[in-house]
Amino acid sequence: MGEDRSTAEIRQASTRRAHLALREAEQPLSIAELVAATGLSRPTVLSVLDDLTARGLVVPAAPAEEPGPGRPARRLRLDPDAAHVAGLDLGARSVRAVLADLTGTVLARSTVGLDPEDLLGSLRHALEEVDAGPDAAPLGAVGLSVPGLLAADGSVGSSLALPALAGRDLARELAEVLEAPVVLENDVKLAALAEHRLGAEADGPAADGLVLLRIGHRISVAIMVHGQILQGAHRLAGELGTQRGMRWTAGSRRGRLVWSTGDEARPLLERAATGDADAQQEVRAFCEEIAPRLAGLLLAVDPEMVVVGGGLSRAGEALLGPLRAALGSQLTGPGRPRLVPAALPADGSLVGALGRGFEHGSARIVGVPDVPAPWERIRRTLPSDPLTPDPRTSTDPEGRR
Amino acid sequence: MGEDRSTAEIRQASTRRAHLALREAEQPLSIAELVAATGLSRPTVLSVLDDLTARGLVVPAAPAEEPGPGRPARRLRLDPDAAHVAGLDLGARSVRAVLADLTGTVLARSTVGLDPEDLLGSLRHALEEVDAGPDAAPLGAVGLSVPGLLAADGSVGSSLALPALAGRDLARELAEVLEAPVVLENDVKLAALAEHRLGAEADGPAADGLVLLRIGHRISVAIMVHGQILQGAHRLAGELGTQRGMRWTAGSRRGRLVWSTGDEARPLLERAATGDADAQQEVRAFCEEIAPRLAGLLLAVDPEMVVVGGGLSRAGEALLGPLRAALGSQLTGPGRPRLVPAALPADGSLVGALGRGFEHGSARIVGVPDVPAPWERIRRTLPSDPLTPDPRTSTDPEGRR
DNA sequence: GATAATTCTGCAAGGTGGTTTCATAATCGC
DNA sequence: GCGATTATGAAACCACCTTGCAGAATTATC
Numbered sequence: 001m002g003e004d005r006s007t008a009e010i011r012q013a014s015t016r017r018a019h020l021a022l023r024e025a026e027q028p029l030s031i032a033e034l035v036a037a038t039g040l041s042r043p044t045v046l047s048v049l050d051d052l053t054a055r056g057l058v059v060p061a062a063p064a065e066e067p068g069p070g071r072p073a074r075r076l077r078l079d080p081d082a083a084h085v086a087g088l089d090l091g092a093r094s095v096r097a098v099l100a101d102l103t104g105t106v107l108a109r110s111t112v113g114l115d116p117e118d119l120l121g122s123l124r125h126a127l128e129e130v131d132a133g134p135d136a137a138p139l140g141a142v143g144l145s146v147p148g149l150l151a152a153d154g155s156v157g158s159s160l161a162l163p164a165l166a167g168r169d170l171a172r173e174l175a176e177v178l179e180a181p182v183v184l185e186n187d188v189k190l191a192a193l194a195e196h197r198l199g200a201e202a203d204g205p206a207a208d209g210l211v212l213l214r215i216g217h218r219i220s221v222a223i224m225v226h227g228q229i230l231q232g233a234h235r236l237a238g239e240l241g242t243q244r245g246m247r248w249t250a251g252s253r254r255g256r257l258v259w260s261t262g263d264e265a266r267p268l269l270e271r272a273a274t275g276d277a278d279a280q281q282e283v284r285a286f287c288e289e290i291a292p293r294l295a296g297l298l299l300a301v302d303p304e305m306v307v308v309g310g311g312l313s314r315a316g317e318a319l320l321g322p323l324r325a326a327l328g329s330q331l332t333g334p335g336r337p338r339l340v341p342a343a344l345p346a347d348g349s350l351v352g353a354l355g356r357g358f359e360h361g362s363a364r365i366v367g368v369p370d371v372p373a374p375w376e377r378i379r380r381t382l383p384s385d386p387l388t389p390d391p392r393t394s395t396d397p398e399g400r401r
Numbered sequence: 402m403g404e405d406r407s408t409a410e411i412r413q414a415s416t417r418r419a420h421l422a423l424r425e426a427e428q429p430l431s432i433a434e435l436v437a438a439t440g441l442s443r444p445t446v447l448s449v450l451d452d453l454t455a456r457g458l459v460v461p462a463a464p465a466e467e468p469g470p471g472r473p474a475r476r477l478r479l480d481p482d483a484a485h486v487a488g489l490d491l492g493a494r495s496v497r498a499v500l501a502d503l504t505g506t507v508l509a510r511s512t513v514g515l516d517p518e519d520l521l522g523s524l525r526h527a528l529e530e531v532d533a534g535p536d537a538a539p540l541g542a543v544g545l546s547v548p549g550l551l552a553a554d555g556s557v558g559s560s561l562a563l564p565a566l567a568g569r570d571l572a573r574e575l576a577e578v579l580e581a582p583v584v585l586e587n588d589v590k591l592a593a594l595a596e597h598r599l600g601a602e603a604d605g606p607a608a609d610g611l612v613l614l615r616i617g618h619r620i621s622v623a624i625m626v627h628g629q630i631l632q633g634a635h636r637l638a639g640e641l642g643t644q645r646g647m648r649w650t651a652g653s654r655r656g657r658l659v660w661s662t663g664d665e666a667r668p669l670l671e672r673a674a675t676g677d678a679d680a681q682q683e684v685r686a687f688c689e690e691i692a693p694r695l696a697g698l699l700l701a702v703d704p705e706m707v708v709v710g711g712g713l714s715r716a717g718e719a720l721l722g723p724l725r726a727a728l729g730s731q732l733t734g735p736g737r738p739r740l741v742p743a744a745l746p747a748d749g750s751l752v753g754a755l756g757r758g759f760e761h762g763s764a765r766i767v768g769v770p771d772v773p774a775p776w777e778r779i780r781r782t783l784p785s786d787p788l789t790p791d792p793r794t795s796t797d798p799e800g801r802r
Numbered sequence: 803g804a805t806a807a808t809t810c811t812g813c814a815a816g817g818t819g820g821t822t823t824c825a826t827a828a829t830c831g832c
Numbered sequence: 833g834c835g836a837t838t839a840t841g842a843a844a845c846c847a848c849c850t851t852g853c854a855g856a857a858t859t860a861t862c
Binding site for chain 4: 804809811812814815824
C-alpha cells in the first residue's frame, strides 16, 4: 500500500552516500577515506563500490604522489564522463545551454539566437555548441527552462514571452530526439530553486521559505517552501499577473518611464545611485507601486528571505533600498523577510535547469533516486556569460576542457 | 550525517502497518487477516505483534462468533485504553476538550468557562470533565489549540482574542502538570489541518493546496501545502492582519453592520437567503471588500480549494455564493480554486488539536514515529457540541461509553 | 639488510529483518 | 471417524550491514 521500505532502500542510501562522498571530494579517495566520509563499514563500502564500478561510475585512480607510511591505498574516483547533464534556458530571443559532467563541473556554456519557427531546432543548436560531439559522454538528463506557464500534463500552457510555446510538449519532443530524460519547468521557478539551494550556505541557515522576485520586463515571482518549489494545484503559484484590475507589469506610476528591460532602466538606476533626486523619486514611486501586492504575498507565505533577481537587480542597493523601505511601510509586524540580491542575477534559470536535470536523472545516472544535485560545484565552475560579462569568479569563457 | 536508514526503520514501517491495520479494522483480526491487510509475511506479522503485545498495545480478543471451516483463528485487537489522547481548544471565553482512545474513538467532550486569570486551571478543568479519573488510561499526548500567534520558541507570542496568553509557554506548563507531551498550535492552522485531512476523501483527490478562510469576529487564514501546515519562517504564514492601511476585520463597507460574531450576523444572512435585496447587497459589499486581498493570497498559493469556516460559514450559499462571485471577478485566469464549506464548521480547531496530539504522541504511544492520526474515526465518533447543536450525525451528547 | 611500525586488504563470523516452505495442530462437515 | 480446511510454529534461506582478525605491502629504523 504505502511506501515500500525494504533492504533495497538501505542499499540505495549507502550507494547515495558513497556517491556523494566521491563527488564532493577534490581528489580520489581511498577505501579508508570513504569509510570515514560515509560512516559506513568497510565491507559495505567495498560492496557498494563493486556495484558502482560494474556500472562504470567509479574507476581506479593513480596512487597518491606523496607516499606516507604503510601500504599505499588503492584510490578511486568517479568517472566524470560516465554521463553528462545539460541545462537549457529557452528565452524570448535566445537559447542558452550549459553542459556539466557527472560531478557537476560545468564543461561549456553557449548562447544562440532563437528561431521561433523552430524551437526544437534552436534547442538542439544550443546543445550542439556545448556537446563534445559523437564520441562524447552519454547525456544522462536534460533540464529545460521555459518562460511560460506549465499545464497539469507537463506541456506548456501559455507563454507571454514566447507565444509559439503554447500547447507544445517540449519535454517529450526533446526527450525523443535526445534519447534522454528531459524535465521541463518554468524559468522563474527554476531560478528560485537555484537561489534556494545556493543561498542556504551563503545566507545563514537553510532558507525555510524563499520568494524570488524577478524584476525585468515583467515582474514575476516564485516561491520555495518546505524545501521544494511551490507549484500550486494548477502549477500557477506565484502568478500574480492574472488578478483583474491590477497592472503587474513594470511601469512607473507617473508614466514617464517604461521599465521594459534591465538595459533600458539601468541608466535611471545609475542616476539614482549617484544622487539624482528625480531618478530616486522615480525608483521610489516604482517600488511603492509594487510593494502593496508584494506585501500581500509575503504576509501569506512569511518567507525567510526575498531574493531580488532579474535585469534590474544588478543595480543593487539603488533598487533594494527603496524597495526595502516601501515594503517596510507596508509590513508592520515582526517577521519581515530579509531582502537580498540574487546569487545568480543572470543565470538563475539556467543553473536551475541544470540542477533540476541532475535531480531528474538521478535514478538513471547514479542508479539511485533522490541524489541531490551538485549545486555548489555548478556555481563554482560556471563560466560567466560571454555576452553579459559581470564581475565574478569565472573560468575560461570558452569553457571547454 | 544525514538520515539514519537502517533495519530499525524497516521494523518501524512494519510496526506502523500492523498498527494501522488493527486500528482501522472494525473487528478483531486474525493473523492471516493481518497478513493480507499489511502485505507483510506471516513471521514478520507475528514478530511485530509480539513486540506490540509486550508493550500492552495488542490484546487477544474473543474468537469469531460465526465459526467457519478449519481451525479457528486466534484473534487480536488493539487495546483502546492502552493510552488516551486529548485535544484542547482554548477560546476567548471558553475551553473545549475532547478525549479519545487509542483507536481515535472520541470518548467525551466538554466545554467549560474560561478564567483568564487562571488559564492553566481552566485547561485542567476542561480535561477533568472528560478524563475518566484516577483509574483511567494514561494520557499519551495532548494537542492544544490557542487563538494567538506562536513565537519561534514555541511559546505564545501574542493574542488579540486572549491577551493574557502573550509570552506564556503553555505547552511546557501543561506538560509538566499532566506528565504527558503537549503540542501547541494556532487554532486556525489546526482547523486547516483537520479540514485537509478530512476533506481529502470527501472532496476528491487529496487537496494539494488548501486555504482555510475563517470568517467570524475576525477574518483569518491558514494554508496547507505539501500535505503540511504552512508555517512560514516566523510562524506567521497567512497572517494577513498586519499589513498597514488595511483593516482586515469584518465590517461592511457601508458601515451599517459590524460582523462581529456569527450570531450577530446570522439574521442578516438569513434575510439575504430569503431574498431581502438590502441584505443581499450588504453581503455582497462585504464579500467585495475582502475579495481583493483574498485573491492576492490565492494567486500566490494557487490552492486546490478554499474551505470557508468560522461562525458565518453556516449560512452556506447565502455567503458562499456572493463570495464566489466576488472572487470570480478578481481571478480571471484558469485554476480558480473550489470554494467549499467547512467539514467541521464549529469543531475544526478542536479536532485539529486532537489529531495533532495523536501525531505528536505517535512515538510515545505506538513506539513508532509518524503514525497518522485516526482522523476519520475522530470525525465519525465526535459528538456534536451540546452548546451549539447543529444537524450532524452524532452519538450520545454525553459521549461517555 | 633485517626488523618494526603502519596502513591497507580480504575474508569469515555474527546480527537484524524479512520471506518462503513445510510439517503439525485444531476444527467442521460428512 | 475421516477428510477437507484453516491456522500455527519452526526451520531454512536471503539481503544488508557490522565487527573482528589474519595477512599483505610499504616505509622507517636499527
